[in-house]
Amino acid sequence: MKHFEANFDGLVGPTHNYAGLSFGNVASLNNAALVSNPKAAAKQGLQKAKALADLGMIQGMLAPQERPDLNTLRRIGFSGSNTQVLQQAAKTAPALLNACCSASSMWTANAATVSPSADTRDGKLHFTPANLVDKLHRSIEPVTTGRILTATFNDPHYFHHHNHLPEHNSFGDEGAANHTRLCQEYGHAGVELFVYGQEATNPNAPRPQKYPARQTLEASMAIARLHQLEEDNCVFIQQNPDVIDQGVFHNDVIAVGNQNVLFYHEQAFLNTQAKLDEIRRKLDTELFFIEVPTAKVAINDAVKSYLFNTQIITLPSGEMAIIAPTDCQENPAVYAYLNELLTLNTPIKQVLYFDVKQSMQNGGGPACLRLRVAMNEREVAAVNQHTLLNDALFARLNAWVDKHYRDRLSTQDLADPQLVIESRTALDELTQIMKLGSVYPFQR
Numbered sequence: 001m002k003h004f005e006a007n008f009d010g011l012v013g014p015t016h017n018y019a020g021l022s023f024g025n026v027a028s029l030n031n032a033a034l035v036s037n038p039k040a041a042a043k044q045g046l047q048k049a050k051a052l053a054d055l056g057m058i059q060g061m062l063a064p065q066e067r068p069d070l071n072t073l074r075r076i077g078f079s080g081s082n083t084q085v086l087q088q089a090a091k092t093a094p095a096l097l098n099a100c101c102s103a104s105s106m107w108t109a110n111a112a113t114v115s116p117s118a119d120t121r122d123g124k125l126h127f128t129p130a131n132l133v134d135k136l137h138r139s140i141e142p143v144t145t146g147r148i149l150t151a152t153f154n155d156p157h158y159f160h161h162h163n164h165l166p167e168h169n170s171f172g173d174e175g176a177a178n179h180t181r182l183c184q185e186y187g188h189a190g191v192e193l194f195v196y197g198q199e200a201t202n203p204n205a206p207r208p209q210k211y212p213a214r215q216t217l218e219a220s221m222a223i224a225r226l227h228q229l230e231e232d233n234c235v236f237i238q239q240n241p242d243v244i245d246q247g248v249f250h251n252d253v254i255a256v257g258n259q260n261v262l263f264y265h266e267q268a269f270l271n272t273q274a275k276l277d278e279i280r281r282k283l284d285t286e287l288f289f290i291e292v293p294t295a296k297v298a299i300n301d302a303v304k305s306y307l308f309n310t311q312i313i314t315l316p317s318g319e320m321a322i323i324a325p326t327d328c329q330e331n332p333a334v335y336a337y338l339n340e341l342l343t344l345n346t347p348i349k350q351v352l353y354f355d356v357k358q359s360m361q362n363g364g365g366p367a368c369l370r371l372r373v374a375m376n377e378r379e380v381a382a383v384n385q386h387t388l389l390n391d392a393l394f395a396r397l398n399a400w401v402d403k404h405y406r407d408r409l410s411t412q413d414l415a416d417p418q419l420v421i422e423s424r425t426a427l428d429e430l431t432q433i434m435k436l437g438s439v440y441p442f443q444r
C-alpha cells in the first residue's frame, strides 16, 4: 500500500491582525499594533499550499475559527446585543477583546498532535487537539479545533479523535509544534519525538527564567499514552531553556524532522548526544542528524529568519526539499547556510522560498501554517475530499477570500460590529464549500 505525508494548512481567518498577544514570541511583540492585511495573509497561505499540491504533495486545508469569539466575551460577563458586547469590551477591557479576535488558529501546527496508524496499537490515526493554555487567545481554540478535525478526518473507522488535555498549566500542550516523527517510510512504524519546555510537577528540573515554556513533559506523556504508542517508539527531549529565553517559544522554531532527517540547531536541546543515541537505538535505519552550529547561524538569526520553521518535504521523486520563508533569503548568514546545505551529502536537494510575511510578522512561518498527517492511501480516501486542495478548490477559496476579506485591519477595527457579520457570512459559506457541517458556535 502507498503512504504519504499530507500537509493540512490553516486558512487564515478574516480577522488576522497584530495585537501583540504572545509574550515570548518576539515577532508578535515587535509587530504589535501594525495594520494587517487579512486578504493578503490568506492568499499568501493559499499560494504556499497550492505550490506544494503542484509539486505532487497531498495538501489539505483546515478551516479557520469564528472570531470575534462572542461566546467567550459573554462568558466573561459582557452582555446585550453583539454590538453592545463589542463596545463594552473595547471600552473596558481592550486586551480581552483582542484575545477574542485573534486569527491564531491559522497556525495549524498548534492545532493538534497527530500519530499515524503505523505507530499506534489500535492501528488508527490519532488526533489530540492542543489545549494551548499558555496564551488566553489560543486557549479558546481547542473545542472548535476538535470539531473541524472531526469534520475533516470524518471516518471513525480510520481516525480516532481525543479530547484536548485538562486545561491546566501542568498539561500545557502546543500540539505538533513540539512533536516530530522520524521513520524510514511514512507507512512504517517510526519514532515520535516529543519536545517539552518544562517538567511542570518537578520544581527542581531546568526551566526558562524569562519566557514561558509552553509545553510540559506531563502533556507529552499523556498524549503518548492516549495515542497508544509503545515506549520503544517515543523519545522525550527537553528543549534548551536558554533558547526559549531567546525567543524560541516552540520547538519548531529550532528543529524540524522528516523521515530519516533531523535538522536542528546545536543549542536546541538538553542532553543532545544521549537523546540522539536513544533515537538511533529505537530506529534502525540510516539517519541524518543535520546539526547547525552557532558559529554559522546564531540563535538570533534563526529566530528572525525562521530557518528551522521550514517544512522538509519528500517529493514524489524521493528527494527532499525545504520550504522556507523569503526571510531566510534576506538573512545573509542563513542564506549562505542553506546554500551550503545543498552541497552536503544529505537527502535535502533543493530549497524553495515563499513569501508568508503576513504570518511571519506574528511569529508564524511555513511550518507553523501546516499540520502534518502521515497516511496510507485508504486513509487518504477516507478524508473529507472537499478539504483537499486541487485547482478547483484553490480557485474557489481565492474567490471566497476576494469576496469576504478586508485588505486592512487595525486593532481598533476589531470592535466594528460589521466585522462579526462579515466573518460569519464568510465562514458559513466556507462550511458549505468544504462540507464541514455546523462546526461554528454561531451555527449551533
Ligand SMILES: N=C(N)NCCC[C@H](NC(=O)CCC(=O)O)C(=O)O
Pocket (backbone or CB within 6 Å): 017, 018, 019, 020, 021, 022, 025, 028, 029, 102, 104, 107, 109, 110, 135, 138, 177, 250, 252, 253, 362, 363, 364, 365, 367, 368, 369
Ligand atoms: N511555531 C508555531 N508552530 N506556531 C506559531 C504560532 C504563532 C502564534 N502567534 C500569535 O498568536 C500572535 C498573535 C498576535 O500577537 O496578534 C503564537 O505565539 O502562538
